[in-house]
Amino acid sequence: MKILKVIAIALLFTATACAQKTETTTTTKKLDYSLIDYSKRSNIIKHPENLTGDEKAIFQHKFFQKLNSKETENLAPQIVKIEFAKLGITTEEKRQFQNAYSFFMSKYTSHKKSCENWYFHFKDLAPDSQN
Amino acid sequence: MRNNFENNSAMLKSAEPLLDSADSLSGNQDFQTLEQLNYRAKQHKLQRKSREKIEENEHKKVELDLEKEMCFTEISNENELNKFLENNYPNNINAKKISHNYFQRQNELGLSVSVEVIENYIKSQTEDNNELSAEDQIKNYKEELTKQGKSQSEILQLLIAEFEGNESISVWVENWKSYLKLYHLAESKPLAEKTAIFSIINKADFTSETAFSTSLVEISQSADISNETKLEISREFNGANVFSVDDMNYTLKEVKNHKEKIENAISTKSCEKSSLDLEIDTLEDELEKLPLDDPKRKELEAEINQKKEALEQTENEINQLEKEKPKDISFQLREGFSAKLNPDGSRSIKILAKDFAIKLPSNFLPLTTTKNLRAINLSFPYLALKNQNIADYIFSPNLDNNSVPSKSQRDIGHLIISTLGFDDKRILSEENIKQLNKDLSKLTLGVGRGQENLIELEIYDISSQSIDKTRLAEVLKVVREGRDLEDTLVFEKIKNIQTKG
Numbered sequence: 001m002k003i004l005k006v007i008a009i010a011l012l013f014t015a016t017a018c019a020q021k022t023e024t025t026t027t028t029k030k031l032d033y034s035l036i037d038y039s040k041r042s043n044i045i046k047h048p049e050n051l052t053g054d055e056k057a058i059f060q061h062k063f064f065q066k067l068n069s070k071e072t073e074n075l076a077p078q079i080v081k082i083e084f085a086k087l088g089i090t091t092e093e094k095r096q097f098q099n100a101y102s103f104f105m106s107k108y109t110s111h112k113k114s115c116e117n118w119y120f121h122f123k124d125l126a127p128d129s130q131n
Numbered sequence: 132m133r134n135n136f137e138n139n140s141a142m143l144k145s146a147e148p149l150l151d152s153a154d155s156l157s158g159n160q161d162f163q164t165l166e167q168l169n170y171r172a173k174q175h176k177l178q179r180k181s182r183e184k185i186e187e188n189e190h191k192k193v194e195l196d197l198e199k200e201m202c203f204t205e206i207s208n209e210n211e212l213n214k215f216l217e218n219n220y221p222n223n224i225n226a227k228k229i230s231h232n233y234f235q236r237q238n239e240l241g242l243s244v245s246v247e248v249i250e251n252y253i254k255s256q257t258e259d260n261n262e263l264s265a266e267d268q269i270k271n272y273k274e275e276l277t278k279q280g281k282s283q284s285e286i287l288q289l290l291i292a293e294f295e296g297n298e299s300i301s302v303w304v305e306n307w308k309s310y311l312k313l314y315h316l317a318e319s320k321p322l323a324e325k326t327a328i329f330s331i332i333n334k335a336d337f338t339s340e341t342a343f344s345t346s347l348v349e350i351s352q353s354a355d356i357s358n359e360t361k362l363e364i365s366r367e368f369n370g371a372n373v374f375s376v377d378d379m380n381y382t383l384k385e386v387k388n389h390k391e392k393i394e395n396a397i398s399t400k401s402c403e404k405s406s407l408d409l410e411i412d413t414l415e416d417e418l419e420k421l422p423l424d425d426p427k428r429k430e431l432e433a434e435i436n437q438k439k440e441a442l443e444q445t446e447n448e449i450n451q452l453e454k455e456k457p458k459d460i461s462f463q464l465r466e467g468f469s470a471k472l473n474p475d476g477s478r479s480i481k482i483l484a485k486d487f488a489i490k491l492p493s494n495f496l497p498l499t500t501t502k503n504l505r506a507i508n509l510s511f512p513y514l515a516l517k518n519q520n521i522a523d524y525i526f527s528p529n530l531d532n533n534s535v536p537s538k539s540q541r542d543i544g545h546l547i548i549s550t551l552g553f554d555d556k557r558i559l560s561e562e563n564i565k566q567l568n569k570d571l572s573k574l575t576l577g578v579g580r581g582q583e584n585l586i587e588l589e590i591y592d593i594s595s596q597s598i599d600k601t602r603l604a605e606v607l608k609v610v611r612e613g614r615d616l617e618d619t620l621v622f623e624k625i626k627n628i629q630t631k632g
Binding site: 013040041042043044046076077078081091094095097098099101102105106107110113114117118121122123124125 | 132201232233236237239240241244245248251252255256259260262263265266267269273283286287290300301306308336337338339340
């Protein structure tokens with residue numbers, strides 16, 4: 001009985017250790033987008049401080065800032081419409097809305113991709129990481 | 132369109148009775164005199180011609196209206212979008228993909244899309260895709276180098292070499308270059324200084340255009356870094372980071388202070404040397420007077436030796452300081468160009484290869500920054516054109532060595548720089564100068580010599596011995612637009628505007 005108990009405990013430990021290991025491997029592989037600061041400049045939007053009007057509002061909108069490039073790209077038009085409305089951009093002003101939408105889908109999404117590129121692929125090339 | 136058609140129809144109708152009468156007259160031609168017959172035939176011919184002309188005009192108008200109809204301003208369905216793409220972006224799969232994606236999203240919101248909006252969107256997306264593809268290229272190259280087992284420092288150097296000059300990632304490359312240089316410079320410094328510099332590097336934002344100048348300011352204000360190291364860094368990097376007249380003046384002031392400091396140190400050491408010389412002479416005199424068996428002699432001899440050692444050390448220090456002392460108050464502004472503060476307080480840009488200096492207008496009066504800036508930037512196209520033996524024709528009258536360029540000479544410099552698309556509100560960067568040299572070399576692509584090329588391009592008029600500024604700007608515009616093209620194609624394009632002109 002005692003031997004069985006020891007074997008059971010040993011198996012349990014091994015299983016837990018294996019599970020932990022798998023979990024760690026998965027987390028290291030998964031990219032953590034939450035670490036990226038999208039409010040900074042990128043190669044696409046080189047001077048965010050120079051943005052004005054609707055473009056500035058979109059760039060600084062908290063809801064959009066939390067999204068990564070894929071999420072931004074795939075955001076349903078209806079949700080964009082709702083969020084735009086919060087910024088005072090409505091479909092009633094069609095031209096204004098579409099210009100804002102174009103910025104959102106092109107420059108803003110590409111900006112996010114560029115920020116991600118920097119963070120995941122180039123940040124380590126800063127000389128400080130050589131220390 | 133309808134109105135036009137009605138107008139034309141009305142015109143045709145009004146012409147019909149005349150034609151009918153002409154036809155009816157032709158039936159009775161046997162009863163007409165020869166003169167009348169000729170007259171009628173002439174009239175008939177004229178009327179036919181008028182009818183043909185009206186018909187032709189009508190066709191043209193119908194065609195124009197059809198064209199207008201094709202150029203709709205609103206796209207409300209997929210068919211119209213496809214039609215628009217066929218007309219404006221034939222066989223462009225990328226444009227098709229981009230516009231369909233945008234159109235579908237707008238459609239979901241019940242909105243039609245204007246041609247203008249869709250065109251702007253395609254343009255913007257294409258530009259962004261190009262920039263992102265440059266990033267992808269770096270990413271792939273970096274991964275390849277990592278697989279090869281290269282160190283980070285090696286990877287960085289290879290990336291700089293490979294992507295230097297790539298406009299879309301110029302900020303990264305410039306920062307990588309500057310910080311790598313600073314990193315290597317810091318490595319040779321004492322531990323405390325090294326730590327302070329590394330901590331400044333750690334804080335730097337590598338994606339920012341101003342990152343490096345911010346770090347230089349932080350270094351200049353750091354209490355943990357010695358003045359010698361600060362000056363060394365300032366001399367090593369400031370030239371490359373001087374973009375304004377104020378920056379240039381500041382750096383010249385720094386160099387002046389550094390020179391004065393060394394001169395003061397030399398002066399102090401020279402006084403020490405004279406005093407030691409005198410002391411040694413006095414002691415030697417004293418020693419001579421002493422009898423040979425005097426016990427004081429040993430003491431004096433030891434003292435003289437000590438003084439002599441101090442003298443030797445002082446002389447070495449003076450020699451070292453003399454070596455460190457800058458010959459003049461100047462620093463390298465750009466490769467081949469140095470900024471200099473002259474003894475009379477004036478400043479000039481020295482073109483080292485030609486031993487030629489361009490003096491800057493005095494800055495004692497207000498609002499002279501633009502004048503100064505244009506005089507500085509003038510030196511870059513001047514050297515490029517001088518190397519092609521055409522500077523003296525472009526800048527007429529010729530620029531004199533070590534004198535302030537005239538307003539018209541500064542204006543020509545400005546015309547060249549701004550037409551080629553460089554920002555003339557700051558001192559041109561090394562990259563700008565490289566591109567400028569490349570651009571200006573297109574002016575002498577012809578078979579002739581310097582002046583002959585300018586005449587061939589109709590830039591220089593031999594009779595008035597002057598240049599046509601408008602023509603020069605036109606040619607430079609073509610050069611700018613054809614940067615990605617082969618030299619022969621650019622020259623062909625220049626020739627084309629020549630014939631149009």
